[in-house]
Amino acid sequence: MREVAILGVGQTPVREHWEMSLRALAVEAGRAALADAGVDKVDAIYVSNMNSDRLVGQRHLGPLVADYLGQRGVEAVKLEAACGSAGSAMRQGMMAVASGELERVLIIGAEKLTETPHQETTAALATAADADFEVEQGITFVGLNALIMRRYMHEYGYTHKDFAPFAIAAHANASRNPNALYRYAIDEREYERGRDVADPIRLYDASPIGDGAAALLLVAADKAPSAVRVIGSASATDTVSVHDREDILWLNAAELSARRAYDQAKVGPADIDLFELHDAFSIMAALSLEACGFAERGRGVRVGLDGDITLGGRIPISTMGGLKARGHPVGATGLYQLVEATLQLRGEAGATQVPGARIAMTQNIGGSGATITTHILKA
Amino acid sequence: MREVAILGVGQTPVREHWEMSLRALAVEAGRAALADAGVDKVDAIYVSNMNSDRLVGQRHLGPLVADYLGQRGVEAVKLEAACGSAGSAMRQGMMAVASGELERVLIIGAEKLTETPHQETTAALATAADADFEVEQGITFVGLNALIMRRYMHEYGYTHKDFAPFAIAAHANASRNPNALYRYAIDEREYERGRDVADPIRLYDASPIGDGAAALLLVAADKAPSAVRVIGSASATDTVSVHDREDILWLNAAELSARRAYDQAKVGPADIDLFELHDAFSIMAALSLEACGFAERGRGVRVGLDGDITLGGRIPISTMGGLKARGHPVGATGLYQLVEATLQLRGEAGATQVPGARIAMTQNIGGSGATITTHILKA
Numbered sequence: 162m163r164e165v166a167i168l169g170v171g172q173t174p175v176r177e178h179w180e181m182s183l184r185a186l187a188v189e190a191g192r193a194a195l196a197d198a199g200v201d202k203v204d205a206i207y208v209s210n211m212n213s214d215r216l217v218g219q220r221h222l223g224p225l226v227a228d229y230l231g232q233r234g235v236e237a238v239k240l241e242a243a244c245g246s247a248g249s250a251m252r253q254g255m256m257a258v259a260s261g262e263l264e265r266v267l268i269i270g271a272e273k274l275t276e277t278p279h280q281e282t283t284a285a286l287a288t289a290a291d292a293d294f295e296v297e298q299g300i301t302f303v304g305l306n307a308l309i310m311r312r313y314m315h316e317y318g319y320t321h322k323d324f325a326p327f328a329i330a331a332h333a334n335a336s337r338n339p340n341a342l343y344r345y346a347i348d349e350r351e352y353e354r355g356r357d358v359a360d361p362i363r364l365y366d367a368s369p370i371g372d373g374a375a376a377l378l379l380v381a382a383d384k385a386p387s388a389v390r391v392i393g394s395a396s397a398t399d400t401v402s403v404h405d406r407e408d409i410l411w412l413n414a415a416e417l418s419a420r421r422a423y424d425q426a427k428v429g430p431a432d433i434d435l436f437e438l439h440d441a442f443s444i445m446a447a448l449s450l451e452a453c454g455f456a457e458r459g460r461g462v463r464v465g466l467d468g469d470i471t472l473g474g475r476i477p478i479s480t481m482g483g484l485k486a487r488g489h490p491v492g493a494t495g496l497y498q499l500v501e502a503t504l505q506l507r508g509e510a511g512a513t514q515v516p517g518a519r520i521a522m523t524q525n526i527g528g529s530g531a532t533i534t535t536h537i538l539k540a
Numbered sequence: 541m542r543e544v545a546i547l548g549v550g551q552t553p554v555r556e557h558w559e560m561s562l563r564a565l566a567v568e569a570g571r572a573a574l575a576d577a578g579v580d581k582v583d584a585i586y587v588s589n590m591n592s593d594r595l596v597g598q599r600h601l602g603p604l605v606a607d608y609l610g611q612r613g614v615e616a617v618k619l620e621a622a623c624g625s626a627g628s629a630m631r632q633g634m635m636a637v638a639s640g641e642l643e644r645v646l647i648i649g650a651e652k653l654t655e656t657p658h659q660e661t662t663a664a665l666a667t668a669a670d671a672d673f674e675v676e677q678g679i680t681f682v683g684l685n686a687l688i689m690r691r692y693m694h695e696y697g698y699t700h701k702d703f704a705p706f707a708i709a710a711h712a713n714a715s716r717n718p719n720a721l722y723r724y725a726i727d728e729r730e731y732e733r734g735r736d737v738a739d740p741i742r743l744y745d746a747s748p749i750g751d752g753a754a755a756l757l758l759v760a761a762d763k764a765p766s767a768v769r770v771i772g773s774a775s776a777t778d779t780v781s782v783h784d785r786e787d788i789l790w791l792n793a794a795e796l797s798a799r800r801a802y803d804q805a806k807v808g809p810a811d812i813d814l815f816e817l818h819d820a821f822s823i824m825a826a827l828s829l830e831a832c833g834f835a836e837r838g839r840g841v842r843v844g845l846d847g848d849i850t851l852g853g854r855i856p857i858s859t860m861g862g863l864k865a866r867g868h869p870v871g872a873t874g875l876y877q878l879v880e881a882t883l884q885l886r887g888e889a890g891a892t893q894v895p896g897a898r899i900a901m902t903q904n905i906g907g908s909g910a911t912i913t914t915h916i917l918k919a
Binding site for chain 1: 597600603621631671675774780
């Protein structure tokens with residue numbers, strides 16, 4: 162196993178891209194990553210996407226994206242792990258380069274969600290949950306997260322307002338990221354005024370979907386000595402259905418994958434300068450912080466209340482807006498996290514730069530915690 | 541890169557499995573492979589499937605299958621490349637073990653197609669083609685293959701009857717494979733009597749869909765010295781849309797991936813004892829034989845006419861019935877090919893054993909040739 166580096170990154174803004182098709186989004190991000198890397202030809206392309214089969218009528222994205230990117234003939238495949246698809250694609254591409262089998266691997270996450278009626282999109286997203294034992298009961302994805310959040314509040318004695326810092330910090334960062342979907346700040350009053358979505362989840366507890374694509378190019382680290390390196394990479398799973406877990410307040414797969422990534426990277430939570438976590442819902446941000454060792458059990462919400470998650474804090478999260486405010490183009494989200502972490506480590510994060518960032522962690526979650534992939538990057 | 545071996549294989553019969561869910565099929569094949577290998581726990585599970593999102597309402601098969609197989613927590617992901625999904629999953633799992641990152645990797649292909657109305661299944665399968673430039677025109681998958689077959693007949697002067705040996709050989713082999721869908725032989729008269737599907741494709745030129753799952757367990761070859769080894773593994777792509785190709789009578793991705801696999805394995809077509817090719821349509825069998833060097837251009841059909849594709853022939857194909865008669869559970873098909881090739885090399889192919897088989901090749905095609913993965917196995 163050789164070390165792997167990220168030679169180039171690219172992204173489209175997260176928007177309602179009415180004027181761009183899914184393939185056009187993927188190509189724009191892919192081209193940007195190739196240009197950033199100064200590379201023309203690649204050996205393979207790993208595409209991540211969740212919903213194109215149902216919402217765009219297009220499967221088989223590997224060869225499609227390869228062709229439209231001018232890479233006809235190269236090895237290409239699509240990976241899917243619901244909202245965790247992009248983290249999984251990165252993990253597989255990483256192994257392909259680490260093995261020595263492939264030299265230049267382009268990973269592209271792309272998703273188009275906003276051209277279909279809301280109920281179709283909601284139904285498509287629900288396929289991340291257990292069709293036979295969750296969706297069958299009529300519960301949506303927001304509903305599942307609402308159950309978990311309610312239990313958390315009950316168990317540890319928090320009120321809704323205690324979750325405010327997650328949304329406030331994410332919006333503050335997104336307001337300074339031109340690629341974010343929601344480029345405006347909110348305050349606690351606005352957070353509390355958000356309308357109910359699925360009690361106790363209100364508007365600002367839930368991330369917005371969006372269209373977008375992000376990409377990065379992987380090479381062997383010894384071919385790119387000054388590039389950001391991947392020093393930890395691990396993926397783990399849990400039950401798809403929330404009710405099958407012994408403890409719905411603990412993300413087993415986050416703990417498992419983070420622990421493995423820490424071991425590989427020979428670092429611990431105290432060494433992480435920023436953490437791009439999967440804040441699809443504010444409760445998920447709290448649970449991720451706990452499972453990854455940034456807070457004791459039941460104290461993830463406190464990390465926000467203590468002011469530790471902002472850019473100058475102990476563990477900055479969602480530094481470019483996170484899922485909450487940069488937006489959540491589901492199958493592409495894990496790539497946005499990796500691209501943003503890379504920009505931070507290159508000192509190119511602009512107005513949201515974390516000063517002196519040297520080690521970054523990203524964590525992409527599929528479903529309600531069923532697939533969780535963790536990467537640790539180093540400048 | 542270390543060498544990889546196939547320690548265990550498993551499969552369900554290809555049927556209309558009305559009594560079994562998709563997850564149950566995957567678990568049955570996975571359990572059979574684990575039992576065959578004598579292994580309880582694995583490091584990762586690669587699931588291949590094409591249509592579960594649309595036809596079963598279930599995405600996120602990686603963790604779902606892992607959980608129901610008693611492997612909760614392990615790394616797991618789903619790969620999709622249309623009908624070539626399983627070949628792609630094998631390729632990725634192969635690299636993961638070859639890299640040294642993972643020790644025991646279970647690959648499972650599973651598909652459930654027969655519980656939905658035909659038009660829904662046909663629409664789902666059409667997402668393997670180009671949604672914007674092929675499907676938009678109303679053409680189906682059979683239609684695309686019919687265009688290619690008609691051109692082939694015109695260009696090289698064949699009649700419909702010349703393709704008969706492919707279907708006859710496949711049915712002869714399937715009649716002796718208890719896991720096949722169509723366990724009966726046909727003759728030339730029956731072949732010619734098949735009703736039109738999309739002229740010139742008639743009934744016996746097209747493979748039948750079916751439900752099924754197949755699985756195999758990969759380990760490092762040095763841990764399993766007597767197991768069948770993977771000595772070649774390569775994947776390549778072509779345009780998704782047939783009309784974008786310079787030559788619709790040549791499978792570029794088959795040639796590219798076969799050539800790479802031959803190079804890795806240090807063998808050529810003359811060394812291959814059996815070839816599990818992707819005979820989704822009889823025209824695809826002819827084109828695969830040509831692109832992989834078993835026949836000159838335009839003479840793939842002659843390989844059948846010369847009697848070379850039967851069990852005792854120069855290059856036996858579809859030895860357990862192929863897609864044509866074992867059946868084509870699309871996202872699982874590539875795994876069936878690999879499982880059958882492994883059984884042949886172990887001398888466990890029963891009534892369809894190729895005497896003295898030592899080197900086998902498998903080739904899985906996605907779409908009309910857009911994703912093609914080739915593996916070469918050695919006893």
